[in-house]
Amino acid sequence: KVWRLNADKTVTPLPDAPVGVGIQQMNVVADPATGNFLAWGYGQFWELDPRGSGTWTQLTGSWLPPAAVGNPASPNLDGMFSGSISTHGVVMYVTCRIQSCNVHLYKHAVGSGTPPPSPPAGSFRETEVASGLVAPTTMAVAPDGRLFVAEQGGRLRVIKNGALLATPFVTLDVNATGERGLLGIAFDPNFAANGYVYLYYTAKTPAVHN
Numbered sequence: 001k002v003w004r005l006n007a008d009k010t011v012t013p014l015p016d017a018p019v020g021v022g023i024q025q026m027n028v029v030a031d032p033a034t035g036n037f038l039a040w041g042y043g044q045f046w047e048l049d050p051r052g053s054g055t056w057t058q059l060t061g062s063w064l065p066p067a068a069v070g071n072p073a074s075p076n077l078d079g080m081f082s083g084s085i086s087t088h089g090v091v092m093y094v095t096c097r098i099q100s101c102n103v104h105l106y107k108h109a110v111g112s113g114t115p116p117p118s119p120p121a122g123s124f125r126e127t128e129v130a131s132g133l134v135a136p137t138t139m140a141v142a143p144d145g146r147l148f149v150a151e152q153g154g155r156l157r158v159i160k161n162g163a164l165l166a167t168p169f170v171t172l173d174v175n176a177t178g179e180r181g182l183l184g185i186a187f188d189p190n191f192a193a194n195g196y197v198y199l200y201y202t203a204k205t206p207a208v209h210n
Contacts, residue, residue: 004050014054018046029082033089033107040082040093041071069093069104130164133157135176140185143192152181156199175202183210 002014019042021028026041037048045059069080079096090107135152142148147159154174158165174181184200191197202210 002048002054004054012054014048014050015056017048018056018058019044027080027082027093029091030084031091031106032084032086038091038106040065040069040080043071065093065104065106069095069102129162130157130159132164135181137181137183138185140187142187142197148185148197150182150185150199152176152183154182154201156182156185156197169197170199172199172201173204175204175208180208180210 002017004012004014006012017026017028017039019026019039021039021041026039026044026046028037028039030036031038031047034047035050037050039046039048045064047057047059049055049057081094083092084090085092085105088105088107090105093104093106095102095104129147130149133149133151134155136157137150137152139147139149145160148169149157149159151157152174153176154172155168156170156172158169172182176182180202182199182201186198186200188194188196188198200210202208
């Protein structure tokens with residue numbers, strides 16, 4: 001079964017998938033290039049346009065992924081993971097067979113497909129809240145409304161009332177090589193009373209470790 005959650009919080013039932021979806025069936029992923037959903041498996045490729053009453057369209061010919069992408073459904077039952085990469089408008093498929101894995105990227109040809117639906121007016125707004133951050137890695141909103149931003153080099157920055165504070169909340173001596181550094185932020189469940197902030201980072205001593 002497939003449903004669409006609407007902006008007014010109502011739910012609209014959509015047409016059933018042409019074939020089964022789920023574990024060891026068809027793999028489903030959102031296509032960032034069109035706003036539609038792609039379903040792949042059993043050697044079939046389907047696209048669901050979720051607008052209106054919903055429409056399934058079978059994609060054939062050159063639309064089909066290459067054989068190396070694999071088949072998560074019968075008879076192959078390949079291990080397949082997929083995800084949308086919105087910054088590049090592509091879908092990534094990761095297929096694993098025993099100890100061998102491969103990665104493929106899928107993108108609609110220029111000018112093809114259906115453009116994604118526009119959000120209702122006023123639903124989304126892009127606003128710059130801070131500048132001058134150096135290699136930010138993650139952020140978290142504290143219960144008191146402050147925005148904490150981790151910098152890979154070890155500084156924990158704070159944005160309060162829309163302004164980046166000049167003094168870091170704390171500066172840690174971290175190993176920031178490659179993907180190491182200050183990487184995670186969490187707040188104590190009793191933060192309002194104790195103010196505890198927990199950080200995940202790469203320490204230099206006694207040996208490099210997280």
